[in-house]
Amino acid sequence: MEKVELLAPSGDLARLKIAVMYGANAVYIGGKKFSLRARASNFEISDIKEGVEFAKQYNAKVMVTVNMVPHEEDLEGLEEYLIQLDEIGVFAVICASFTIAKTALKVRKNMEVHLSTQNSSTNSSVVKFWKNIGVDRVVLGRELTIEETEETMKNVDLPIEVFIHGGMCSAYSGRCTLSNSMTARDANRGGCAQSCRWKYKLYENDIVISDIEDPFSMSSKDLMTLDYIPRLLDAKVASLKIEGRMKSMYYIAVVVKAYRILIDEYYEKGFVSPETLEYCKKEIARAESRLTSSGFYGGIPTAYGHLYGINGAGVIQDYVAHVMEDSENGITKIQVKNNFTIDDTLELFSHCKANQKMDTIQLWNEENEQVEVANRPMQILYLKSNIKMHKDDLIRKYELQIRENVY
Numbered sequence: 001m002e003k004v005e006l007l008a009p010s011g012d013l014a015r016l017k018i019a020v021m022y023g024a025n026a027v028y029i030g031g032k033k034f035s036l037r038a039r040a041s042n043f044e045i046s047d048i049k050e051g052v053e054f055a056k057q058y059n060a061k062v063m064v065t066v067n068m069v070p071h072e073e074d075l076e077g078l079e080e081y082l083i084q085l086d087e088i089g090v091f092a093v094i095c096a097s098f099t100i101a102k103t104a105l106k107v108r109k110n111m112e113v114h115l116s117t118q119n120s121s122t123n124s125s126v127v128k129f130w131k132n133i134g135v136d137r138v139v140l141g142r143e144l145t146i147e148e149t150e151e152t153m154k155n156v157d158l159p160i161e162v163f164i165h166g167g168m169c170s171a172y173s174g175r176c177t178l179s180n181s182m183t184a185r186d187a188n189r190g191g192c193a194q195s196c197r198w199k200y201k202l203y204e205n206d207i208v209i210s211d212i213e214d215p216f217s218m219s220s221k222d223l224m225t226l227d228y229i230p231r232l233l234d235a236k237v238a239s240l241k242i243e244g245r246m247k248s249m250y251y252i253a254v255v256v257k258a259y260r261i262l263i264d265e266y267y268e269k270g271f272v273s274p275e276t277l278e279y280c281k282k283e284i285a286r287a288e289s290r291l292t293s294s295g296f297y298g299g300i301p302t303a304y305g306h307l308y309g310i311n312g313a314g315v316i317q318d319y320v321a322h323v324m325e326d327s328e329n330g331i332t333k334i335q336v337k338n339n340f341t342i343d344d345t346l347e348l349f350s351h352c353k354a355n356q357k358m359d360t361i362q363l364w365n366e367e368n369e370q371v372e373v374a375n376r377p378m379q380i381l382y383l384k385s386n387i388k389m390h391k392d393d394l395i396r397k398y399e400l401q402i403r404e405n406v407y
């Protein structure tokens with residue numbers, strides 16, 4: 001049976017590598033040109049090439065979003081850019097604009113051309129239209145219920161990709177002008193200022209009906225679909241996509257690994273055990289900075305799908321250190337990410353083995369002085385523990401800090 005692709009986001013080369021190592025079959029990134037996250041992108045062509053070569057070692061693919069809605073002035077250099085991406089081995093470009101998709105189809109030799117969710121493809125008829133144009137894959141709009149997704153899948157013979165996790169726009173398929181109106185930053189040309197997630201005062205006529213103690217926001221909860229993965233696999237979608245090119249390395253590692261575990265169990269056993277489902281939900285809750293909901297999969301979102309009173313985003317401080325090199329003689333070189341002390345109970349979160357609780361630890365700084373507290377982010381320390389670690393493993397606090405959540 002052909003396995004579904006787990007497709008993860010990456011905002012830079014380091015996160016690309018983490019996504020692949022923790023179980024993604026493919027990664028999508030935005031280049032510095034023609035992408036909706038162009039402002040935040042760290043990917044020069046040379047970085048994309050390095051990412052493609054790294055991913056190949058894991059039999060994984062790299063896709064590049066070329067998903068802005070271009071105005072006349074934005075088109076200069078488009079053909080050359082697409083040709084470069086094809087030549088360096090990018091698997092696919094993800095396009096939202098007909099102009100960019102048509103240009104990519106004209107110049108590509110090996111590269112696939114995928115149609116972005118921003119086209120709001122919500123039925124089989126529109127998928128057939130894009131197939132006739134020559135597009136290789138369509139990403140469905142995020143506004144479909146699970147039943148509508150299943151029905152669409154029965155009537156198409158083109159690979160289909162669906163979103164399974166991450167931030168949602170409160171606007172339809174990201175077609176939003178809030179950011180344009182409020183900040184003159186065009187959300188459809190890479191400049192979204194996340195205006196929907198700001199805190200507002202809410203007026204009815206001239207009367208403020210919310211104040212700063214009770215701010216109003218238009219932010220959607222993040223999408224979380226662990227419960228729906230078996231049905232999406234049965235429906236034979238080709239790719240399951242996680243949103244979040246701006247998200248942290250820890251978030252990507254945790255979310256990718258949780259979906260990887262669940263998907264693999266379903267292929268292996270034909271079902272997902274309640275224990276695995278619960279475990280994966282708890283894992284994801286440790287990395288999420290916003291509350292989650294099932295988006296449109298369970299039907300039109302109700303008030304529970306939104307964060308009206310709060311924007312819900314908070315910094316998760318579970319993740320305390322990154323492993324820089326494989327352990328040698330029980331000593332591991334780490335980089336500090338969040339505060340911890342030698343009295344904290346820590347846990348290894350690994351890309352190549354099961355999580356492991358650490359017994360007592362000892363720490364030394366680069367001057368070979370023993371320290372008890374790690375409180376300088378990016379500081380290099382040496383950690384002694386009972387566990388062998390590998391480069392790019394992550395270290396986090398052991399205690400579960402599960403927050404209330406609505407699924």
Ligand code: SF4
Nearest residue numbers: 169170176192195196
């Ligand atoms: S402002 Fe909010 S709704 Fe608009 S594009 Fe940005 S994230 Fe989406």
